[in-house]
Amino acid sequence: xxxxxEVNGVFDEMFTAKDRxxxxxxxxxxxxxxxxxxxxxxxxRMADVSFRNQGITFxxxxxxxxxxxxxxxxxxxRIIPASEWDAIERGLEQRIxxxxxxxxxxxxxxRILKEGVVPPALIYGAKxxxxxxxxxxxxxxxxxxxxxxxxxxxxxGNYLVLEDNGRTPSGVSYVLExxxxxxxxxxxxxSAYKVRAIEDYPYNLLRCLKHxxxxxxxxxxxxxxxxxxxxxxxxEHSFLARQMGVELVEGSDLVVxxxxxxxxxxxxxxxxxxxxxxxxxxxxDPLAFRPDSMLGVAGLMNAFRLGNVALVNxxxxxxxxxxxxxxxxxxxxRFYLKQEPILANVxxxxxxxxxxxxxxxxxxxxxxxxxxxxxxxxxxLMGHQAPQAEREEFAEKIRSDPRNFIAQxxxxxxxxxxxxxxxxEGRRVDLRPxxxxxxxxxxxxxxxxxxxxxKGSLVVNSSQGGGSKDTWVLExxxxxxxxxxxxxxxxx
Amino acid sequence: xxxxxxxxxxxxxxxxxxxxDADSVxxxxxxxxxxEHIARILLVNTNLLIDVGDLAPELQERQWQSVLTIMRSxxxxxxxxxxxxxxxxxxxxxxxxxxxxVAHHMAFxxxxxxxxxxxxxxxxxxxxxxxxxxSAEMWENLNTLYWTLRDAPARFDESPEDVxxxxxxxxxxxxxxxxxxxxxxxxxxxxQLGKHxxxxxxxxxxxxxxxxxxxxxxxKLETPIRNIHWMSVLRSCCSIExxxxxxxxxxxxxxxxxxxxxxxxxxxxIRFCVGQAYAAIAAIRAExxxxxxxxxxxxxxxxxxxxxxxxxxEVLKPGVPQYxxxxxxxxxxxxxxxxxxxxxx
Numbered sequence: 024x025x026x027x028x029e030v031n032g033v034f035d036e037m038f039t040a041k042d043r044x045x046x047x048x049x050x051x052x053x054x055x056x057x058x059x060x061x062x063x064x065x066x067x068r069m070a071d072v073s074f075r076n077q078g079i080t081f082x083x084x085x086x087x088x089x090x091x092x093x094x095x096x097x098x099x100x101r102i103i104p105a106s107e108w109d110a111i112e113r114g115l116e117q118r119i120x121x122x123x124x125x126x127x128x129x130x131x132x133x134r135i136l137k138e139g140v141v142p143p144a145l146i147y148g149a150k151x152x153x154x155x156x157x158x159x160x161x162x163x164x165x166x167x168x169x170x171x172x173x174x175x176x177x178x179x180g181n182y183l184v185l186e187d188n189g190r191t192p193s194g195v196s197y198v199l200e201x202x203x204x205x206x207x208x209x210x211x212x213x214s215a216y217k218v219r220a221i222e223d224y225p226y227n228l229l230r231c232l233k234h235x236x237x238x239x240x241x242x243x244x245x246x247x248x249x250x251x252x253x254x255x256x257x258x259e260h261s262f263l264a265r266q267m268g269v270e271l272v273e274g275s276d277l278v279v280x281x282x283x284x285x286x287x288x289x290x291x292x293x294x295x296x297x298x299x300x301x302x303x304x305x306x307x308d309p310l311a312f313r314p315d316s317m318l319g320v321a322g323l324m325n326a327f328r329l330g331n332v333a334l335v336n337x338x339x340x341x342x343x344x345x346x347x348x349x350x351x352x353x354x355x356x357r358f359y360l361k362q363e364p365i366l367a368n369v370x371x372x373x374x375x376x377x378x379x380x381x382x383x384x385x386x387x388x389x390x391x392x393x394x395x396x397x398x399x400x401x402x403x404l405m406g407h408q409a410p411q412a413e414r415e416e417f418a419e420k421i422r423s424d425p426r427n428f429i430a431q432x433x434x435x436x437x438x439x440x441x442x443x444x445x446x447x448e449g450r451r452v453d454l455r456p457x458x459x460x461x462x463x464x465x466x467x468x469x470x471x472x473x474x475x476x477x478k479g480s481l482v483v484n485s486s487q488g489g490g491s492k493d494t495w496v497l498e499x500x501x502x503x504x505x506x507x508x509x510x511x512x513x514x515x
Numbered sequence: 516x517x518x519x520x521x522x523x524x525x526x527x528x529x530x531x532x533x534x535x536d537a538d539s540v541x542x543x544x545x546x547x548x549x550x551e552h553i554a555r556i557l558l559v560n561t562n563l564l565i566d567v568g569d570l571a572p573e574l575q576e577r578q579w580q581s582v583l584t585i586m587r588s589x590x591x592x593x594x595x596x597x598x599x600x601x602x603x604x605x606x607x608x609x610x611x612x613x614x615x616x617v618a619h620h621m622a623f624x625x626x627x628x629x630x631x632x633x634x635x636x637x638x639x640x641x642x643x644x645x646x647x648x649x650s651a652e653m654w655e656n657l658n659t660l661y662w663t664l665r666d667a668p669a670r671f672d673e674s675p676e677d678v679x680x681x682x683x684x685x686x687x688x689x690x691x692x693x694x695x696x697x698x699x700x701x702x703x704x705x706x707q708l709g710k711h712x713x714x715x716x717x718x719x720x721x722x723x724x725x726x727x728x729x730x731x732x733x734x735k736l737e738t739p740i741r742n743i744h745w746m747s748v749l750r751s752c753c754s755i756e757x758x759x760x761x762x763x764x765x766x767x768x769x770x771x772x773x774x775x776x777x778x779x780x781x782x783x784x785i786r787f788c789v790g791q792a793y794a795a796i797a798a799i800r801a802e803x804x805x806x807x808x809x810x811x812x813x814x815x816x817x818x819x820x821x822x823x824x825x826x827x828x829e830v831l832k833p834g835v836p837q838y839x840x841x842x843x844x845x846x847x848x849x850x851x852x853x854x855x856x857x858x859x860x
Contacts, residue, residue, distance in 0.1 A: 077651075078643065078658045252644050265647035276533050288531035289701060289857045290803040 024056060024063075024446050034180045034437040035449060036101060047104045047501040050215035055099065060445035063098065067442065069208045070096050079200050081485060082255045094197055095490030097441045098209060101452060101472040102216075108468065108496045111174065111182055114366030115456055116464040117356055119170050122189060122343045123460060124359040126166035129342060130156045140358050141351050145375065148426050149348065150396045151190075151341025153304065155311055159328050162235040165460055166337040169228070171195070171470075174366070174454045176437035183369050183434065185453065187352070189344040190336060191301050194471040195457050196259035197491055199224060199266075205493040217498040219468035224457070225266035228299075231461030232267075235333040236296045243296035246270045246286065248277070250302050250318045255486070260301050274302070279322030284332045297333045304338045346395040346429045347373050374421050374428040383430040384421065387414045390430040392421070405481065407433055436481055439492070441474055451475045453483050454494065469494035529802055532701045536648045538858040539641040540702050543649075544693070544709035546638035547657065550631050551686035552717040556582055556751045557621055557631075558679040563747040564614060567740055579617045581728050585720045586621065586629045618675055623668050631682055635661050638689075650696035653689060660685035701802060704795040708853065711792035715785050715846050721751050722775055723839035729768070742766045749775070757781045772835045773827040776842075785842060786822040793819045796853065803857075811852035818845045 030038050037048045044052040071093065074080070080091035103111075128135050129146055130153075136143040146152055171192025173185040202221060206213070229245070236243035249260035251273050264271035276286050277295065285292035300307065306316040311324035326332045342348065350371040353364040372379040372390070383390060387406045394402035404417045421428045438449035456470030472492040473483035483489040560582055564575055624630045639661045646654050660682070667678050690710060697703045725748045729741075736744070745766035749755040752775055761778070762770050778784040782791075793815040800809040830838045 075662060076655055076659045078646075078654065252640070257643075261643075261646040265651075269647075270533055270536075271645075271647045272533065273535070276535055286531075287534045289534055289537045289799070290531055293531045 024058070024060070025440070026446070028440065028447055029449060032178065033435045033449075033451075034176050034178055036176075036437050036439040036452065037099075038440075047102050047497060049501075051100065051102065051212060054212055055440075055447070063442060064445070066098055066208045070098065070204050073204050073207060074200070077200075078258065079197070080258055082253060082257070094485055095476060096201060096204060097450075097474055097476075097490050097492045098205075099440050099442065099447070100205065100212065100493045100495050101439055101454075102495045102497065103469065105497050105500050107182075110365060111456065112466045112468075114182075114184075114364070115170075115172055115458050115466050117360065117362060117365055118172060118184070118187065118352065119167060119458045119460050119464055121352065121356045121359050122167050122170065122187060122340075123165060125355045126337070126340055126343055127161070127164050128359075130159065130166075130339060135355065135358055138358075140354050141348070145347060145373075145426075146342060148375075149342045149345045151304065151339070151345055153339035153342070155324060156337070156339035160330065161337050162237065162330070162333045165235055167340050167343065168231055168235065168335045168337075168460050170458045170460070171455045172458065174456065175369070175434055177434055180437065182366060182454075184352070184366050185369055185434075186346065186349060187344045188455075189340045191303065192455070192457065193256040193259050193301075194455055194473075194485075194491075195224060195467070196262040198457070198467070198469065198471050198494070199262075201491060201493045216495060218495040219498050221467055221469060224467050225263060227459050227461075227465050227467075228263065229267045229269075231459045231465075232297045232299055232333075232335060234461040235335065237330055237333060239296070244286075244294060245297040245299065246272045246295055248272050248274070248298050248300040248302055250274075250306070254301075256301065263299070272298075274306075274316075274318045274320050277320040277323070279320055279326050282322075282326050282329045282331050284320070284323065284326050295332060297335065299335045304341060307334075307338060341396070346371075346393055347375060347426065350429075369431050369434055372430040374425040374430065379430075380421065380425055383428075384418055387418060387430075389433060391433055392417055392428055392430045395427050395429060401486070403482075405433070406430075433481070436475075436483075439472075439474065441476070441490075441492075443476075443478075448478065450478070451481055451483065452492070468496035529700065532648075534858050536645045537701065537705050538854075539645045540648065540705040541709040541853070541858075543638050543641035543645070543657075544690075544706040545713040546634045546641065547686045547689045548710045548713040549629065549717065550634035550638065551683050552714070552721075552751075553586060553621060553629060553631055553634065554679040554682035554686075555753060556585060556721065557618060558676060558683070559747050559750040561614065561618070561675060561679075563743065567743055576613060577728055577732075579613055581724045582617060582621065585717070585724050586627075587720075588620075588627055588629055615672070619671070622671065622675070622678065631678075632664050635664050635682070635685075648702060650692065652692045652696045656685065656689050656692055660689070701799060704799045705857075708792055708795040708799070711788040711795065712846055712850055714783070715788045715792065716843060718752050718775060718783065718785055718788070719839040719842045719846075721748065722772060723836040723843075725751075726768070726772065726835045726839075738765070745771050752783050754781065754783050757783070768835075769827065769831060773830060776830055776835075776838070777822060777825060777827065779823075786819075789815060789819045789822055792849070796849075799857070809852070809856060811849045811856060814845055814849040814852060818842065818849075 025042065028041065030041050037052070038044055074093040074096065080093050082091055125135065135141050136146060167189040169192060171188040171194065173188070174182050175185050176182055198221060232245050233243055236245070246269055247260055247264040249257060249271055251257065254260070261271055270286065272286055278285050278287060278292065284295045284298070286295050302318050305313045306318040308319045308321060308323040309316045310321050324338070327334050350368060350373060353368055356362055356364045372383050374380045374383055383392070390406045392404040392406065404413065406414060436451040436453060439452045440447040441450040452472050452474045454470055454472050457467045459465045472494040473485070473489045474492055475481060475483045476488055476490045560578060564578065620627055621630055623632045625633065627633065635657070639657045642649060642654050642657050663681060671678055693703065693706050697706070729744055742765060745768065746755055748771060749758050754775060758771065758774050761774065774784065776785045779786060781787055793812070796809065796812045796815055800807070800812050
């Protein structure tokens with residue numbers, strides 16, 4: 024099974040060298056070696072059927088068959104030791120705090136612009152900067168309630184932040200379903216480990232939503248808002264509504280009357296207090312944003328400005344996860360929190376800066392170029408793999424609209440053993456932990472480990488042929504001999 | 516954390532239900548029910564023609580035409596249909612036997628809104644939009660059935676009966692799961708309403724269509740063949756065993772009709788279903804509009820009373836098909852009223 028496995032250069036999550044598993048992987052390693060291809064295949068099939076029958080699917084756009092696909096699931100879990108996680112957790116808490124202060128600031132006093140830490144032109148030029156949000160008082164000053172921050176590891180195993188997703192990050196439902204399926208098809212794999220539970224995420228999310236509800240006499244009415252069943256993340260919207268026990272609404276289920284939001288029920292209109300919206304800013308309200316939106320609710324922004332309804336995440340948070348603003352996040356942490364960043368960024372060239380642009384255009388063959396407002400692996404150039412023509416095309420785009428592009432050196436990403444046909448091979452992985460920001464920040468232990476299923480590929484997005492793994496954060500430290508020892512948790 | 520126990524008392528107002536969700540629950544249930552009836556009708560008809568096809572060839576075509584009439588699918592479409600994968604199959608070429616063509620048209624055709632596959636797809640599509648409203652068991656059952664049916668065309672000709680039975684059992688399982696895993700609140704009542712209205716609709720059309728055909732042909736048929744035909748009508752309505760317990764001896768058209776229409780305790784009879792549909796709409800109305808009068812409730816209440824006090828002669832006098840048409844008319848009126856009152860806020 025591991026005969027052909029190669030450990031070569033990039034950081035390997037499981038092995039230090041061929042057949043030398045790290046301490047926290049030893050038990051998994053032993054169990055995997057006991058399995059034969061037929062057993063693995065059976066388990067993989069069990070997992071596939073389970074996903075399909077439960078309808079745990081996403082929709083791929085641009086595919087003529089308009090199909091629901093299951094998100095490929097890999098049976099080898101990714102394991103993160105307790106001490107490693109501790110640092111990640113503190114780093115993410117620090118980051119979401121700074122991003123929220125930044126949002127409040129740019130839509131308020133704009134100190135960070137006035138003091139020259141972030142260039143104003145960058146902010147005013149950001150596509151996702153919402154003038155409509157200036158001076159709006161937001162419930163409890165929280166803008167980004169839910170954040171999914173993508174982490175990768177360099178050659179030495181250092182965790183780096185690749186990007187923050189502070190608008191409507193998706194994927195958390197797969198984290199929960201992956202764990203459930205893992206328990207079903209490979210229960211014995213857990214036996215040597217104390218894996219931190221993640222099942223309380225929907226409960227924490229609900230508490231976070233309640234925290235920002237406008238005060239009134241009764242229990243707040245909370246809803247999840249979806250663009251509808253044809254949205255690629257529809258499964259997740261429905262999943263979260265179900266897990267929290269709240270209604271899942273579409274724009275057409277809501278109506279604004281006299282500054283309040285109501286949903287249409289069989290018994291008439293019923294007031295809504297908090298909307299966990301999974302609809303992009305652009306489509307939220309045809310009166311405020313795109314007038315052709317069929318997914319939104321006319322007057323919603325007005326109700327929001329009046330403080331009669333909470334929107335989660337708040338409109339305008341896209342300014343904080345703009346890829347050209349991302350390089351300034353470490354400075355934000357220093358500026359607002361007077362702390363040094365715990366998690367480092369990836370070196371980033373901002374094409375809007377003449378020096379950077381010059382460098383990028385001269386080094387396209389060794390850089391990743393990204394459009395500042397795209398996600399899901401769209402609008403990207405992998406310089407070292409792209410043909411000459413595509414590189415030239417991107418160079419032209421960069422020259423004509425530099426604000427819209429950034430570039431980063433190709434970070435190799437760590438690799439992880441992944442089942443390929445009947446044996447294991449190394450495949451690149453990243454990690455998207457989910458952070459909730461309500462009364463206090465809560466980081467879900469683990470997150471979504473995405474894996475690029477094509478050999479050598481660095482693109483892990485589900486829309487580009489990526490898969491995922493169950494991710495285990497251990498409660499206990501595992502000593503080099505492979506024996507677990509208790510570690511006090513850092514947060515109560 | 517402190518707990519406010521007063522929240523758990525029964526005085527808590529019922530949870531509101533999105534109008535769109537009610538709409539979807541209703542149609543999900545209707546389509547699941549429709550699939551069961553279509554599968555059964557196809558199953559019964561196939562078996563019937565194995566028995567009598569050669570003896571009464573002139574009946575064969577009329578018999579299949581009647582299946583299409585029942586499903587309001589008047590004509591066979593020009594073949595071949597999509598998806599392209601189907602074109603290679605024997606049932607989809609124009610020279611294939613009529614039985615096979617109808618079977619494929621009714622089972623998988625995407626042009627036929629009432630094909631088994633379309634019914635299950637629509638039931639599932641509705642369910643998919645309200646997964647947070649229904650139970651996980653209900654969803655998984657429909658979803659599994661959908662995937663089973665998607666994989667079915669390849670093995671269909673080997674044994675159509677297998678596929679029909681899978682749909683029948685899958686649909687019944689779905690209705691059972693609805694009873695056993697869903698709180699019997701508004702959601703359940705809307706599901707019951709959809710199920711029973713659909714059952715009344717199909718059953719009344721089966722009776723009307725078959726009566727028309729059999730009446731015309733009856734003089735030409737010998738008793739054993741005639742019996743087989745009337746038995747197939749009962750089988751199409753899943754009622755043969757219940758009928759036999761109540762009526763010993765030959766198949767008598769009058770008795771068959773009055774059993775299917777007026778029997779008070781049999782869950783497939785029209786009277787029984789009207790009673791259930793009425794109970795469902797009355798429960799919904801009582802919860803949502805305690806003071807008001809509901810047009811759907813009124814329409815079903817009238818029909819229920821009419822059936823509760825009807826004598827078999829009343830059914831026969833205008834003619835069984837005509838009586839069934841009147842029922843359909845009233846059911847349609849009730850369905851439109853439900854739509855207007857609860858789904859279109």
